[in-house]
Amino acid sequence: MARTAGRHFLQIPGPTQVPDRILRAIDMPVIDHRGPEFGVLGKKVLTGIRDIFKCAGPVIIYPSSGTGAWEAALTNTLSPGDRVLMYESGHFATLWKGIAERMGLQPEFIEGDWRRAAQPEKIAERLAADKAHEIKAVCMVHNETATGCTARIPEIRKVIDDAGHPALYLVDVISSLASIDYRHDEWGVDVTIGGSQKGLMLPPGLGFNALSDKALQASQNSTLPRAYWGWQEMLAANGNGFFPYTPATNLLYGLSEAIDMLLEEGLDNVFARHDRHAEATRLAVDHWGLEVLCQEPREYSSSLTAILMPEGHDADALRGVIKDKFDMSLGTGLGKVAGKVFRIGHLGDFNDLTLIGTLAGVEMGLGIADVPHKKGGAQAAMDFLGA
Numbered sequence: 505m506a507r508t509a510g511r512h513f514l515q516i517p518g519p520t521q522v523p524d525r526i527l528r529a530i531d532m533p534v535i536d537h538r539g540p541e542f543g544v545l546g547k548k549v550l551t552g553i554r555d556i557f558k559c560a561g562p563v564i565i566y567p568s569s570g571t572g573a574w575e576a577a578l579t580n581t582l583s584p585g586d587r588v589l590m591y592e593s594g595h596f597a598t599l600w601k602g603i604a605e606r607m608g609l610q611p612e613f614i615e616g617d618w619r620r621a622a623q624p625e626k627i628a629e630r631l632a633a634d635k636a637h638e639i640k641a642v643c644m645v646h647n648e649t650a651t652g653c654t655a656r657i658p659e660i661r662k663v664i665d666d667a668g669h670p671a672l673y674l675v676d677v678i679s680s681l682a683s684i685d686y687r688h689d690e691w692g693v694d695v696t697i698g699g700s701q702k703g704l705m706l707p708p709g710l711g712f713n714a715l716s717d718k719a720l721q722a723s724q725n726s727t728l729p730r731a732y733w734g735w736q737e738m739l740a741a742n743g744n745g746f747f748p749y750t751p752a753t754n755l756l757y758g759l760s761e762a763i764d765m766l767l768e769e770g771l772d773n774v775f776a777r778h779d780r781h782a783e784a785t786r787l788a789v790d791h792w793g794l795e796v797l798c799q800e801p802r803e804y805s806s807s808l809t810a811i812l813m814p815e816g817h818d819a820d821a822l823r824g825v826i827k828d829k830f831d832m833s834l835g836t837g838l839g840k841v842a843g844k845v846f847r848i849g850h851l852g853d854f855n856d857l858t859l860i861g862t863l864a865g866v867e868m869g870l871g872i873a874d875v876p877h878k879k880g881g882a883q884a885a886m887d888f889l890g891a
């Protein structure tokens with residue numbers, strides 16, 4: 505293969521670019537995970553990560569993908585045959601539903617159109633009808649990475665409360681944590697599910713469950729089998745900074761650095777930075793004369809933008825041109841929108857010039873692939889960022 509100069513533009517909505525500071529933190533000798541040095545690292549990350557989830561209680565850290573953390577949240581809190589309420593916001597919600605089915609749960613899937621996030625009114629309707637309280641958990645995806653729509657998590661909490669419904673509230677923040685405002689405790693979430701490779705700026709390989717007291721109680725009485733994912737064994741070992749089995753030691757070095765970086769910048773500044781880059785991206789899309797997939801402005805995602813191709817043009821052909829010519833990876837269309845959309849990830853370790861480089865690459869690609877558009881979208885974003 506010929507050498508490609510310069511750093512690859514990894515502008516998919518996760519995994520994201522890992523900053524040098526984190527790469528250097530990870531580049532350390534592996535230590536004894538039962539030894540005293542490890543306990544110090546373990547305690548630091550197990551405490552520090554709570555600030556990122558805004559969770560005063562425990563946050564479990566697994567050596568896993570986000571999918572593993574999904575399974576962990578379900579298997580620790582529910583029993584075979586339990587009904588769970590899910591919402592078809594897009595591809596990731598659909599995958600989570602498939603996992604619930606395979607685990608022997610009975611998901612009820614509220615139909616969605618993939619252009620909006622989960623709608624609180626529809627959840628309210630379903631909960632009001634569930635007089636016998638057969639639904640044991642409401643499972644929502646905060647930021648649907650396939651569509652670029654962000655759900656109103658506190659409003660959904662409110663409809664659960666207004667219905668006087670005792671269901672647990674489980675929320676996937678895999679592509680919103682450390683990019684979009686999220687508050688586990690304040691928003692009354694019972695299990696928050698996270699992953700390392702998106703807003704946290706780490707390589708893939710860590711999964712998270714942030715817990716409420718109610719979730720811990722549910723785990724005492726629920727009966728789905730749990731071994732690798734068991735919270736109790738984790739919590740027993742975590743008290744001293746240790747893990748019941750070999751943790752991903754070097755990723756934890758990276759996590760420690762990522763937490764420091766996020767707190768140095770300030771989470772509110774991190775969120776504002778993502779909001780601003782998302783807005784600049786939409787200005788560019790608008791100028792090109794293309795359409796953002798998300799149809800509800802108050803649900804626009806700040807971590808990624810999914811863009812619809814004009815009729816008769818294939819999104820993956822465009823992505824291929826951009827990869828070949830400019831060494832940039834953009835997100836593919838997933839599930840129902842395969843071929844119809846491409847996605848720009850603007851999350852993680854990302855600044856104004858990263859965005860302008862990204863948008864310039866897309867704009868040049870649109871030209872080369874003969875996709876009808878109006879030139880100057882990148883300029884529109886520059887005008888906004890430079891103002």
Ligand SMILES: *Cc1c(COP(=O)(O)O)cnc(C)c1O
Nearest residue numbers: 569570571596647649678679699
């Ligand atoms: C990436 C992602 C997942 C899946 O995480 P993996 O680490 O690929 O298992 C789940 N949900 C959302 C919202 C995601 O963005």
